[in-house]
């Protein structure tokens with residue numbers, strides 16, 4: 001798959017963070033380290049905004065339960 | 074919107090800020106994205122009665138589960154160091170009751186509340202923040218105020234929107250996982266137990282806090298950058314294999330699981346801008362070694378609320394005026410946080426074997442002093458061991474004027 005282009009015209013990675021909602025306990029660790037604030041936190045779940053996520057993978061490192069993985073876009 | 078303050082976040086920082094502002098005569102609205110304040114619990118639930126400023130905070134009685142008198146620390150090689158006061162010096166509480174009660178009291182004292190409202194943005198006029206945009210009932214709404222207090226926790230959006238904080242680096246935070254357990258067979262029921270070591274909990278610690286009636290809060294915080302295993306995997310491994318766990322938690326049953334994130338890199342450099350200020354986890358007001366934050370959040374919260382109310386009354390809500398808040402809270406805790414951060418760096422560089430040797434020569438009392446940023450007398454004792462690495466550590470501590 002070719003790299004997608006965001007509205008700002010910036011080239012993004014082919015990867016995207018993906019959360020397993022059943023494992024996630026909404027601790028927000030991932031959101032606090034996301035360099036582009038691509039993780040929205042609500043009362044009961046988190047949402048990764050695909051249009052913002054650069055696929056950098058920092059969020060994957062900090063999750064206490066391993067609920068986030070990088071997937072192909 | 075004269076004299077009106079919006080507090081974002083109904084945790085200990087937010088409810089205390091609301092109280093502080095109400096007492097100083099302001100009109101307050103507390104906004105939280107949660108519909109159930111205090112849930113889920115993401116905490117070790119330990120709070121001290123002592124410490125600068127803490128005497129004035131009110132710990133709701135109905136939240137207290139067990140009094141504690143001190144701690145037992147296990148070094149990596151299981152050398153244990155105890156510290157205990159005669160009378161209880163703190164409590165293990167039930168966080169869901171604690172947060173709810175503080176929030177209820179703030180509303181009873183006159184605060185309005187808007188639950189289920191998530192803050193998305195702030196509004197500004199002439200560069201001064203004058204409100205917040207929330208998503209409430211599926212719709213965007215703008216709430217106007219003279220001052221916005223960001224008490225919105227570790228992932229503070231107010232901190233990001235005001236530019237007071239960028240994303241944390243993984244090692245700036247601890248990644249936490251905990252169980253509430255029943256049927257525990259604790260060896261001490263009025264001490265908090267801590268276990269250190271690169272094997273059990275790299276860059277962090279494991280805690281076992283007694284909650285009374287055979288219940289305990291058992292958890293772990295590891296450095297956010299640790300990639301060998303997840304926090305949960307480290308804790309599960311400990312429970313299955315470690316002597317200290319086997320002795321006390323062999324028959325224990327899990328009654329709740331918890332996750333959490335904890336900034337351990339010290340407070341933000343600046344916590345005020347025109348029209349807004351940050352408090353609690355949003356400000357990074359967490360002890361870099363113990364990870365304790367509730368007491369600081371409450372004390373700093375009431376200062377923040379009062380200063381905000383006074384500034385709003387005088388209609389001078391510039392960063393310069395709100396600076397009074399920074400001045401007051403840093404006077405109480407600034408030095409303690411700074412020294413602890415340096416001590417933390419040193420401990421993180423120290424090998425497990427040297428920590429064992431240190432455990433052999435320190436008393437519980439000196440650990441209390443050190444983590445409070447105060448000087449202790451262990452230099453000569455360390456020198457007399459003749460251990461090269463321990464002596465190097467002491468020389469580093471001496472440079473920091475800690476021994």
Ligand SMILES: Cc1cc2nc3c(=O)[nH]c(=O)nc-3n(C[C@H](O)[C@H](O)[C@H](O)COP(=O)(O)OP(=O)(O)OC[C@H]3O[C@@H](n4cnc5c(N)ncnc54)[C@H](O)[C@@H]3O)c2cc1C
Nearest residue numbers: 082084085086106116117118119192226333353354366367
């Ligand atoms: C695993 C773990 C163990 C801990 N153990 C201890 C301990 O034993 N003792 C201790 O003293 N401290 C402990 N701490 C630290 C302590 O939990 C925090 O310091 C404390 O909760 C800080 O309070 P706060 O009010 O600043 O933030 P919080 O309690 O996090 O409250 C923030 C509030 O803001 C709301 N919010 C967030 N974003 C928005 C938004 N955009 N819009 C609306 N509302 C929003 C949230 O819903 C929440 O209610 C621990 C932390 C963790 C993670």
Ligand code: SF4
Nearest residue numbers: 034053054056057059
């Ligand atoms: S992969 Fe990077 S950009 Fe995407 S959500 Fe995770 S931290 Fe953010």
Ligand code: SF4
Nearest residue numbers: 024025027028030063
């Ligand atoms: S770090 Fe893991 S558990 Fe925590 S909010 Fe992110 S996905 Fe959920």
